[in-house]
Structures are given as C-alpha cells and as structure tokens.
Amino acid sequence: MAELFLGGVVDPATHDRTGDEIRIDTDKFTTHGVIVGMTGSGKTGLGVVLLEEVLTSGLPTLVIDPKGDLTNLCLTFPGLQATDFRPWIDEAQASAAGESPDEFAASQAELWTKGLLGWGFTAQNIQQLRDRTDFTIYTPGSQSGVPVNIVGSLEAPADTSDAEIVGDEIEGYVTGLLALVGIDADPLSSREHILLSNLINHAWSQGRSLDLPTLVGMVGNPPIRKLGVFELDQFFPPDDRMGLAMKLNGLLASPSFAAWAEGPSLDIQSMLYDENGRGRCAIVTTAHLSDEERQFVTSLVLGKLVTWMRRQSGTTDLRAMLYMDEVAGYLPPTANPPTKKPIMTLMKQARAFGVGVVLSTQNPVDIDYKALSNAGTWMIGRLSTERDKARLLEGLTSAAGGVDIGAVDDTISGLGKREFVLRVPGKDATSVFTTRWAMSYLRGPMTRDQISSLMADARAEAATSTATIPTAPAVADGAAAAGSATPAAAEPELGDDESTVMPEVTDSIPVRYVDVAAPWIADVGGSERGNRLQAAVVARINLRYDETKADLVHDEEFECVITPLDDHVDVTQLVAVDYDERDLRTAPPTESPVYVMTDAKLANKTFFSGIERDLKDHLYRTMEVEIPANTELKLYGRPGEEADAFEARCLTLANDRADEEIAKLRDKYEAKVDKLRDQIEAAEDRVDVLEEQASSKRNSELLSTAGSLLGGLLGGKSRSSMLGKLGTAAGRRGRTNASKERLDAAENKVDRLQEDLVELEADLADDITEIDARWMSTAKEITTLSVGLEKSDISVAQLSLAWLPVD
Incomplete structure (x- = not known):
C-alpha cells in the first residue's frame, strides 16, 4: 500500500494552506473516486496529479481522454530546461503574454521549477516518475499516436466459460x-x-x-x-x-x-x-x-x-x-x-x-x-x-x-x-x-x-x-447481383494443386457447394472459414430392413459424405451425416473460388457409377439395425425403440399371460372351495341345532328335578318317595352331559373344515405367486435381434459432387 500525495489542506475562509498535507492510501481508490469541477476549477490538474502519484507508486493506469488534455502526462522534463519546454508550448499563449516562443518557454520552465519546489519536488521526483513507467498515447483511427487495431478487436477470449x-x-x-x-x-x-x-x-x-x-x-x-x-x-x-x-x-x-x-x-x-x-x-x-x-x-x-x-x-x-x-x-x-x-x-x-x-x-x-x-x-x-x-x-x-x-x-x-x-x-x-x-x-x-x-x-x-484490412468475403447466391461495395479481391496466389477453374464433371452428376452453415461440415474435414474447395461425394440412399418373424418392414434414409476423392475411392471411409437441401448450394461461396485438384475421374460417368456400386456393396455388408426381442413372449421391438419402452411392453404382455394362467386355476379350486363351504355351512347348522337342543334339555331337566325334589321336600313327602326322585334326576344329568359331547364334536368339525379352507387358500396363493414370478422373469429375458439388408433393399436416391470448403 502506498500514499498518494495530492496537495495541502487550506482554510476555506482564508484560502491559505494550513501546512497539513493530503495523502490518501491507494486502497481508498478501490472504492473508486469522483472528480467534479467546472471549466477552470483545476479539475484536469488534479486528475494529472492523481495519475502521477499512482504511476510513481509503480501501478499501471488506463486513461480515456476525450478532450486530449491528459496527453500532457507525457510532458515530464527532469532537466526543467527551457529547451525541454520549447517544442510543446502553445505559441498563441506566448503571443498573448507578449513574449517570443523562446522567452515563453523559459518562463514556463522557471514557473514549473518554482511551482514544484514550493511543494518539495525536484528534478529527481520527475526522473523517478519516468523511471517507474512508460507512457503511450493511443489514437484509434489515426496515425498521429500509436494506432489501435479496432477491426481486429474481435479476438476470441482465452476463456469463454463465463x-x-x-x-x-x-x-x-x-x-x-x-x-x-x-x-x-x-x-x-x-x-x-x-x-x-x-x-x-x-x-x-x-x-x-x-x-x-x-x-x-x-x-x-x-x-x-x-x-x-x-x-x-x-x-x-x-x-x-x-x-x-x-x-x-x-x-x-x-x-x-x-x-x-x-x-x-x-x-x-x-x-x-x-x-x-x-x-x-x-x-x-x-x-x-x-x-x-x-x-x-x-x-x-x-x-x-x-x-x-x-x-x-x-x-x-x-x-x-x-x-x-x-x-x-x-x-x-x-x-x-x-x-x-x-x-x-x-x-x-x-x-x-x-x-x-x-x-x-x-x-x-x-x-x-x-x-x-x-x-x-x-x-x-x-x-x-x-x-x-x-x-x-x-x-x-x-x-x-x-x-x-x-x-x-x-x-x-x-x-x-x-x-x-x-x-x-x-x-x-x-x-x-x-x-x-x-x-x-x-x-x-x-x-x-x-x-x-x-x-x-x-x-x-x-x-x-500493424494489420491491414482484408477484403471482405463476397456473399454467395445473389450477393454480387445485389451490388457490393467490396473491392474486387486480388487474384489469389495458387499452389501447384490449385486452380480457379472447376474440373470437368460429367453431366449425369449434379454439382453442389457445401454451405458453411452445414452443421456437419467439421465432421467431414471442412471448415466454415475455408477458402479452398475440395471435391466430395454426397449421397442419399434408401434402405429397407425386412424381417418376417418380427413382422418388421422398416425404411431408412442413409446420408454420407466421401472425401477426399482420388482415382480410386475407398467408400469404407465414408462419414455418415444428416443433411438437408439447404446444406448444398448451387453457387460457389466466393466470386473467385479456388479448387483443389484431384486425380478422380470426375468427367467419367463410370467413376460415379462405380462409387454407387461400391456403396451398395459396403452397406449390404455393414449396415444392420438391432431391435430388442423376447423370444419366449414372441415379442419384437422396432428400430429406435427405447429399452425401457420395450421392457414395459414385455411386462404388459407377461401380465396378460399370467392373468390367463391364473384364470385356469379357477376350475381347479372352485369345486374344492364350494364343497368345503357347503360342509362348513352344514356343520355350522348342526352346531346350531345341537346348541339349541342342549339348551332346551338342560332347562327342562333342571326345572323337572328341582320341582320334584323341592316340592317333595317342602310338601312333606316321605323319604322313600324323595329317594325315587333322586334316580330320575341323576339320569337326566347324564343325558345332559352326552348332549354336550355331541355339541363339542360338531364344533370341532367346523374348526377342521375351516382349517382345510385356509390350507386351500394358501395353496392357491402359492400357485399364483409362482405363476407371477415365472412370467415376470420371462418378461425380462430380452435379447437383441440384428436385421441386415438384402441387396435389393438398397437404392441410391441421390448422388452429387459437392465442393467442400477446407483450410
């Protein structure tokens, strides 16, 4: 951190210096500053002093100067001699002061010497400023100072992530x-x-x-x-x-x-x-x-x-x-x-x-x-x-x-x-x-x-x-007709393998120019900045994939580019692309295209028919589509179908098959369930009857016995008569116990039948679980079926010679 010495404190009333200095730490200016003042207030001088202090501390400055006043920062003269000032004085000021230019320069040198001494500055301070930095005046659009290449200011940033x-x-x-x-x-x-x-x-x-x-x-x-x-x-x-x-x-x-x-x-x-x-x-x-x-x-x-x-x-x-x-x-x-x-x-x-x-x-x-x-x-x-x-x-x-x-x-x-x-x-x-x-x-x-x-x-x-303005490239497809003010480009210097004349191409093949906006241009080795045109073959081919067992008939368009071309074209080096008609223009991209020469026999129809034949053979051997398949379910997917979507279809079908098999269990279990339910109902009815009978007998026997014995006792019956009653009462109690045993047996039978029903339901649950697990496992048995091409299913719909811009 350094101190910037800007001046001295003054009494606002007397305007006299108090002897205190104004020194501001450099870090105070990270919060920025404002200097405001009308013309003649000394605003420019304060700005120059501030910049001098910053530069003396070894820090760089970027000065934007719309009026030209701050170019004075370059006018520092450690010798403080009149000869130093002479080239830079305003002679109009000298005339107004009634002095010759030399005299005015001398007076300015003296004025500056005394002014600096009044603040404790000497030639050494000026020299220190000059030693700490160098000054450059940039004059965009002018050669008076150091020009700046504004046209070239579109240089790509080193980091484009932000x-x-x-x-x-x-x-x-x-x-x-x-x-x-x-x-x-x-x-x-x-x-x-x-x-x-x-x-x-x-x-x-x-x-x-x-x-x-x-x-x-x-x-x-x-x-x-x-x-x-x-x-x-x-x-x-x-x-x-x-x-x-x-x-x-x-x-x-x-x-x-x-x-x-x-x-x-x-x-x-x-x-x-x-x-x-x-x-x-x-x-x-x-x-x-x-x-x-x-x-x-x-x-x-x-x-x-x-x-x-x-x-x-x-x-x-x-x-x-x-x-x-x-x-x-x-x-x-x-x-x-x-x-x-x-x-x-x-x-x-x-x-x-x-x-x-x-x-x-x-x-x-x-x-x-x-x-x-x-x-x-x-x-x-x-x-x-x-x-x-x-x-x-x-x-x-x-x-x-x-x-x-x-x-x-x-x-x-x-x-x-x-x-x-x-x-x-x-x-x-x-x-x-x-x-x-x-x-x-x-x-x-x-x-x-x-x-x-x-x-x-x-x-x-x-x-x-120093850069010079290159000629702006012409715009293809009607640009010249629209009237361009761009000067005609100079005839390019050609290499041994270049020509401004397009090689002859057979009339049976259309000639096109790859548009610089084609999204696949870089994939085939081209460049949207390229100024040379290289021969390429662009093809669109119709393919039909046919598989009877999968009930599949699938049509595709295959598009590709083959480049560079030579006397023998290796179609295995093709690059698959996805192009539309906008990618191939009918006019060259510049008024003076430069063609890269080739040994390819572009003028011969057989050259292109050979490429077409080789393309078909290559695609027959190499092209296939893969579809998901579940052979157990006899279910086949379609090209491009997502794995999750096909699996979902398999699960749906497996669910249907499982439902069908589970439905067949109905006949097997329905009769057993109906029989058990009938038996349970009959047993429960028997329990109800026995419960009612047992209850009725207990009541009648109790009343009968109790009436006889109690009546005899209370009525003064003889002992022998009452003893006879005892036998009858004991017999009835025996019959009551037998009814209880029959009722318990009936209830036990109901319990056994209900347990049989529970077991039957458990067996049904096991069967359903096994069926569901088996079909869900089947649904996930997915494989891949490869479907190839027949030669008769390959047809070339379009074959063009396209000139590809390359660097």
Whole structure:
C-alpha cells in the first residue's frame, strides 16, 4: 500500500494552506473516486496529479481522454530546461503574454521549477516518475499516436466459460459498431444486434477470432441456421441481411476507416504492463473522433477492461486505475449508450479485483448519480450552476449518508481555483485542499503533429503488429447481383494443386457447394472459414430392413459424405451425416473460388457409377439395425425403440399371460372351495341345532328335578318317595352331559373344515405367486435381434459432387 500525495489542506475562509498535507492510501481508490469541477476549477490538474502519484507508486493506469488534455502526462522534463519546454508550448499563449516562443518557454520552465519546489519536488521526483513507467498515447483511427487495431478487436477470449463476461464484451462491440452506421440497436430487440452478436459468439465458442471484414461476410452467408426458435431466414430474411451487410461494407470501403485496422490489437494486459511486468500509462485519446466513434472506441476499451479484470485474482489494494475524463456523455442518467453498462459493471464489481475507477466531469447533472453513489472518494471543485450542485449532493448523499450535506453545500460555494472539497471513505468529515503542482507540463490539448512527434518511437515499435484490412468475403447466391461495395479481391496466389477453374464433371452428376452453415461440415474435414474447395461425394440412399418373424418392414434414409476423392475411392471411409437441401448450394461461396485438384475421374460417368456400386456393396455388408426381442413372449421391438419402452411392453404382455394362467386355476379350486363351504355351512347348522337342543334339555331337566325334589321336600313327602326322585334326576344329568359331547364334536368339525379352507387358500396363493414370478422373469429375458439388408433393399436416391470448403 502506498500514499498518494495530492496537495495541502487550506482554510476555506482564508484560502491559505494550513501546512497539513493530503495523502490518501491507494486502497481508498478501490472504492473508486469522483472528480467534479467546472471549466477552470483545476479539475484536469488534479486528475494529472492523481495519475502521477499512482504511476510513481509503480501501478499501471488506463486513461480515456476525450478532450486530449491528459496527453500532457507525457510532458515530464527532469532537466526543467527551457529547451525541454520549447517544442510543446502553445505559441498563441506566448503571443498573448507578449513574449517570443523562446522567452515563453523559459518562463514556463522557471514557473514549473518554482511551482514544484514550493511543494518539495525536484528534478529527481520527475526522473523517478519516468523511471517507474512508460507512457503511450493511443489514437484509434489515426496515425498521429500509436494506432489501435479496432477491426481486429474481435479476438476470441482465452476463456469463454463465463457467458456473462463474453456476452458483455460482445454487446459493447456490436452496439458501438451499429452506432457507427447509424443504427440505434437495442440488444434484446434489434435483429441487427441479435444477428451480429450470435455470429461473434458462434465463432468465439469455437475458439476462432474474427475481424470486421469476416464478420460482414458472415452477415450475408451466416454459418448458423436458427436464431432462438425461428429459422434465420424467417427471423431476418436474406434481403434484409444484405442491407445490413451493405451498410457495414460501406464503413469498410471508406478510405478513412483503413486506419482503424492499423497498430497493435486492443489488449489490456499489454497496454497496462510491459514484458517485464512494469506498469504502464496507456492514454487512449479520442479527441480526433466523432461522437459515435468515441462511443464505439470507449465501449470496446471498457469491455476489454472488464474481461481482463475478471480474470485477475482478488485483492484489497489497488492493482490498476482507470481514469475517465469528461464522462458525462458516457454515463447519462436515462439513455443507455454502449459505454454505460461496462462503466456500471466496473463501479459495482471492480473493487474486488483491485481496479480503481476515477470519473471526472464538469456536468454532474448529466451523470447517472446511481453510478456515482458507488464511489467512496469525492473531490468536488467549483460548480457552474445550482442544478449541478444539487445533483452532485444527491449522489454524495447516497454514497456517504453521514456527511453534513449542508456544510458541504456552503463550502463548495466558496471554493477558489484548484481547491476541492475532499471526502474519503470511512470518514464523515470533509476537508478542503488545494492540489500540489503537477510534474507534467499542463499545456492543454496537443496537436496531432505534437502527438506524432512524441510517439514516433512507440509507433515504430508497434509497426510490426500493424494489420491491414482484408477484403471482405463476397456473399454467395445473389450477393454480387445485389451490388457490393467490396473491392474486387486480388487474384489469389495458387499452389501447384490449385486452380480457379472447376474440373470437368460429367453431366449425369449434379454439382453442389457445401454451405458453411452445414452443421456437419467439421465432421467431414471442412471448415466454415475455408477458402479452398475440395471435391466430395454426397449421397442419399434408401434402405429397407425386412424381417418376417418380427413382422418388421422398416425404411431408412442413409446420408454420407466421401472425401477426399482420388482415382480410386475407398467408400469404407465414408462419414455418415444428416443433411438437408439447404446444406448444398448451387453457387460457389466466393466470386473467385479456388479448387483443389484431384486425380478422380470426375468427367467419367463410370467413376460415379462405380462409387454407387461400391456403396451398395459396403452397406449390404455393414449396415444392420438391432431391435430388442423376447423370444419366449414372441415379442419384437422396432428400430429406435427405447429399452425401457420395450421392457414395459414385455411386462404388459407377461401380465396378460399370467392373468390367463391364473384364470385356469379357477376350475381347479372352485369345486374344492364350494364343497368345503357347503360342509362348513352344514356343520355350522348342526352346531346350531345341537346348541339349541342342549339348551332346551338342560332347562327342562333342571326345572323337572328341582320341582320334584323341592316340592317333595317342602310338601312333606316321605323319604322313600324323595329317594325315587333322586334316580330320575341323576339320569337326566347324564343325558345332559352326552348332549354336550355331541355339541363339542360338531364344533370341532367346523374348526377342521375351516382349517382345510385356509390350507386351500394358501395353496392357491402359492400357485399364483409362482405363476407371477415365472412370467415376470420371462418378461425380462430380452435379447437383441440384428436385421441386415438384402441387396435389393438398397437404392441410391441421390448422388452429387459437392465442393467442400477446407483450410
């Protein structure tokens, strides 16, 4: 962690320095910063001082400079001599000061020397800054500084696993590109935006980089067939696509656009660090561009920065700083230019990766304060209107709820030049400070010639990576007739095995061209980027599989590609594909196709009839379909039937067979059950009768005996008479016991019969269980039946010579 020395504290009332210094730790800027001030407030000087401090600490900076003021960071002169200042002074300022250019240069050298000494800075500090970093001014679309190859900025990311990162980068590029041709495209609803985004994503998902000419060519001849759930031609008809391609091609055809393809590719890592890992100061100046071009370039830079940032490890200290000057047009409160989304992303997420964002503006009313509310460090200078101040205080309130907004309001109103109200994260109290003297010579925006002179060495070093715009590929099938502004391609340099003239092909065979959108193109060795055409045979063959015992008659279409072709074609090397008519075009993919020569006798009809014969023989020997089979059930599946589905059919049939066999048990068990039930009913009836008889006899015998004996006893009968009664009573008791035994026997018989019924039911349960288990086992005895072809069941429906694009 380092301290950034920005200036000294001043008394807001007297505007005198108090002697205290303003030093802010670098980690405070991971929560981002905002610099606000009207023209003449010293805002640019504060930004330069901040960047000098960051660079002196060894950290890299990426500076987006729409006005050209921050190119002054390159004007550091350790000698502080008049001759150092002379090439860079503004002679208009010298004239206004009533001095000659040499005199003005001398006075500027003296002014800077004294100004730096007043803050304790010497030539040694300037030299330290120059030793710690190197400065590069990038001028996209211009050769004045180091140009940037914007056309080549469609390089595929090294890691495409994070769809959000890839999507954001694509969205920024496409939105900016369409703005250049006057199309205000919404990423969610614009056909143009959706098509271009899908084309880029298609290439990147395959690890392929693009350039703008290639992308334009893909618009007319896309390598994709569907967008969402709709066919491409339905969603975006060919004529409409050609209109978009024409607009984009007009951009490419513009002579002034050639500069956009020169210089190194837009690569954040190389812009921020040299090969030894030393931090750099990359100044991307867009002062020479139109508003649309500035948006395009800035959105690309920011999109690349977001992608680079998300690949970094987490850190709590500052790793790098993004400084954006005059951000008002790039972060509006309501509109959504292509720059807004990446700025919002950086403000919300960059802290975790140690990337600090500092936004500078003189018009806070034109800024989305929700973005500003993510900033922790605020440096507020003089403002031009009360409306600006109100909007600024609104954002500050969201960012720092504990700050006394009323006091800040009063303080802002009394600020002098180069004075700022400072609020740092973690402190509610604010302070007023004045910026220290900048080591860089603040001469204002440099001319193109000055930038060119300053960057001569850097531009020469970058010249080795300078790219030129390749010719956009022509669009086949009517593209030329539609009228293309693409310059005619130069005659290609041909190899020994190449020709621009298609070899002669027999009239009996149709000639086609494989479309780059054919989904199987890579499977047969082709390439959607290929610029050479290799001969191939494409065949569609009707096959009939016939098996009587399986009651099977199954027809199939078999389609294949055979390539490369030679005087003898080995059909065993065929590649099975699934093609439709759209995959084979009638016109070549370019206006100047290059054909790979072959020894195949394409002009002879017998050459193709031999291929047809060999194909039939090969398919007869090798092709078969396999169907599931259950021979016990005599059940056979069908080609393509899922194993689970066939097993379910087997189980259903086995259940039916089991039900049939179980039904046959009914006759066997029904008679036995009926007999037992009749016997049980009869036995139960006997029990009921015996119970009733026994009960009646017991009652009558008891009453009779009890009446006789008791009557005799109570009636005064003689002893002999009563003894006679005793015999009768004892006999009756014996008869009662015999009735009880007969009843017990009857009940036991009922129990035995019921036990017999239970045993019979158990036997039935065993039989049913055995039948069910046996049929369920049979249902799972599934095998595979292979069904081959008869030669008479093979017929070639289509045979074409197709030219396949290859690398």
